[in-house]
Amino acid sequence: MTFFLNSLKICALACLFWVSAVSADAKTTSHISMAEVLANIEHFYVDDIDANKLNQHAIESIFKQLDPHSEYLDQTELEALFNVANGRYTGLGIEVEQREKHIVIVAAIENSPAQTAGLTKGDILLKVNDISVVNQPIKQVSQLINQQQKPHVKLTIARNGHEQPLLFEVERKKIDLKSVKGNINNQGIAYLRIINFNNHTLYDVAKELAHLSQIVAGEINGLIIDLRDNPGGILDSAIEVSDLFLESGVIVSTKGRFAEANQEYYAQEGDVLGGAPIIVLINEGSASAAEILAGALQDNQRAQLVGTRSYGKGSVQSLIPLGDGQTALKLTTAKYYTPSGRSIEGSGILPDYPVLQHNFAHNGDFTQPQTETFINAKVHDLQLEKAWQLLEK
Numbered sequence: 001m002t003f004f005l006n007s008l009k010i011c012a013l014a015c016l017f018w019v020s021a022v023s024a025d026a027k028t029t030s031h032i033s034m035a036e037v038l039a040n041i042e043h044f045y046v047d048d049i050d051a052n053k054l055n056q057h058a059i060e061s062i063f064k065q066l067d068p069h070s071e072y073l074d075q076t077e078l079e080a081l082f083n084v085a086n087g088r089y090t091g092l093g094i095e096v097e098q099r100e101k102h103i104v105i106v107a108a109i110e111n112s113p114a115q116t117a118g119l120t121k122g123d124i125l126l127k128v129n130d131i132s133v134v135n136q137p138i139k140q141v142s143q144l145i146n147q148q149q150k151p152h153v154k155l156t157i158a159r160n161g162h163e164q165p166l167l168f169e170v171e172r173k174k175i176d177l178k179s180v181k182g183n184i185n186n187q188g189i190a191y192l193r194i195i196n197f198n199n200h201t202l203y204d205v206a207k208e209l210a211h212l213s214q215i216v217a218g219e220i221n222g223l224i225i226d227l228r229d230n231p232g233g234i235l236d237s238a239i240e241v242s243d244l245f246l247e248s249g250v251i252v253s254t255k256g257r258f259a260e261a262n263q264e265y266y267a268q269e270g271d272v273l274g275g276a277p278i279i280v281l282i283n284e285g286s287a288s289a290a291e292i293l294a295g296a297l298q299d300n301q302r303a304q305l306v307g308t309r310s311y312g313k314g315s316v317q318s319l320i321p322l323g324d325g326q327t328a329l330k331l332t333t334a335k336y337y338t339p340s341g342r343s344i345e346g347s348g349i350l351p352d353y354p355v356l357q358h359n360f361a362h363n364g365d366f367t368q369p370q371t372e373t374f375i376n377a378k379v380h381d382l383q384l385e386k387a388w389q390l391l392e393k
Contacts, residue, residue: 193226279306315334
């Protein structure tokens with residue numbers, strides 16, 4: 001399963017692991033080595049202790065003082081992150097977030113075991129294999145699912161409109177994360193759904209646009225980019241996709257406490273659509289890298305945004321290898337700003353045309369080969385319908 005709802009900038013940095021302890025009484029700051037503290041406890045403490053477990057608890061206590069996007073990654077978690085970045089992993093196919101004491105599904109990946117089983121956005125995880133996960137952090141729930149020896153995992157779900165919990169049996173299996181789907185109608189208006197941003201998304205977007213252009217044997221006259229429920233992904237991927245549609249200008253800037261965290265990224269000359277109008281669909285599930293693309297196109301007046309306020313995740317995480325590189329820190333190292341200088345952390349991006357979606361799950365497949373299916377989809381989707389109206393002008 002994937003829990004990566006943030007924008008990841010992979011970089012190699014050295015890290016000296018220590019913490020600072022502040023004495024309020026003496027009003028002085030003393031630097032205490034964590035390794036020294038743990039070594040003395042292990043050596044002198046009256047009872048035998050599990051040093052690995054103690055070390056893990058110490059690490060977890062440190063990260064509780066940081067933002068929720070920073071964490072320690074063990075070898076399995078680091079490998080899973082790289083797999084997701086490369087568009088594949090083994091799991092159930094759900095994306096989740098922590099909301100107070102509950103873990104809530106924000107999306108079931110298309111064509112995944114989770115979607116096949118019937119899991120959907122808004123479902124709340126109550127139990128995994130009959131073990132309660134209420135008040136449990138995402139990492140522990142992930143471990144509970146992945147340590148299952150059998151291929152199937154039993155999930156107990158709370159769902160709006162159902163008085164009793166629902167039971168699902170979901171198979172863990174290898175999933176190829178296709179990041180892009182598209183279609184085009186006879187008027188040359190294209191629809192492009194970007195599901196996430198991984199290392200292949202730039203190639204997938206460019207390939208899909210070329211394919212759609214070939215279908216109509218001409219230029220694309222307008223484009224709808226659907227970023228709804230796109231949880232983000234790789235920072236560089238969002239920058240590269242933004243550059244496809246911009247002739248010039250700032251795409252995004254990042255600011256942090258160390259020199260390499262302070263960057264400005266600029267578009268290179270060349271708009272793949274030649275200036276054809278663009279509408280971008282966003283909602284509360286559009287986060288991080290998706291917000292970078294939406295913000296870049298909006299601030300550069302290259303696209304108009306339709307939908308609802310985006311998630312508001314405006315920070316960048318870097319991978320800092322530890323030891324022999326088999327583990328790492330995923331640490332928030334910068335905040336990002338849209339071309340106009342906006343930080344969207346906690347506030348999100350407001351659409352130019354706010355449109356609420358009433359009792360409709362947009363994640364149905366609008367990308368069937370038949371053009372009629374694509375055209376008629378707007379009848380059921382108020383946000384997509386508004387995008388069509390704007391392009392038809």
